[in-house]
Amino acid sequence: TQLLEQSPQFLSIQEGENLTVYCNSSSVFSSLQWYRQEPGEGPVLLVTVVTGGEVKKLKRLTFQFGDARKDSSLHITAAQPGDTGLYLCAGLYNQGGKLIFGQGTELSVKP
Amino acid sequence: GAVVSQHPSRVICKSGTSVKIECRSLDFQATTMFWYRQFPKQSLMLMATSNEGSKATYEQGVEKDKFLINHASLTLSTLTVTSAHPEDSSFYICSARGAPGQLSYGYTFGSGTRLTVV
Secondary structure, X not given: OOOOEEEOOEEEEEOOOOXXXXXXXXOOOOEEXXXXXXXXXXXXXXXXXXXXXXXXXXXXXXXXXXXXXXEEEEEEOOOOHHHOEEEEEEEEOOHHHOEEEOOOEEEEEEO | OOOEEEEOOEEEEOOOOOEEEEEEEOOOOXXXXXXXXXXXXXXXXXXXXXXXXXXXXXXXXXXXXXXXXXXXXXXXXXXXEOOOOHHHOEEEEEEEEOOOOOHHHXXXXXXXXXXXXX
């Protein structure tokens, strides 16, 4: 069974603070994706990382993929209330092309 | 971009009845569709994977006779919750993927179905 450990599961911070969410596994991914989900809606893709050591930036969001392709992180700089939501990492395993999700991080940014 | 339509968005049914949820790829052919279940404040749990024209592959612990999946065409997959019980109440989400090499090869998610069994 493939497991994807995501932490922290809950995070409540003040506007302007920085934060990092981690995603770890003992298995190697062919790629890893980060999603954001609003209540009552499906997840929306933020980024896909494929190469070990890869770093991608999306405005105030920075995504890293570990060299061994077993872990990833999402860093948000100067968080804003609009960043509030559920952030999910998801690993793609070669077998069957299944996308397996981490537990999710519920982020709340207070003004 | 690729769009997946999921219907209905909300459904309330009586215990013991069956409910069908549809997932359609609107502008691409989905060779593979995935069905997920999500409890409040929790992540998505993969239930099954279906390829067009073949039987679905269910994840461990998912009852195939209870959650019937049909992927009869390249644009439509359905999930039928049979003999629903209150513990089946959840948020069900589908995801569709096109053929390798296509722009739609990424995973596109539907907007989900909130099922409440009373």
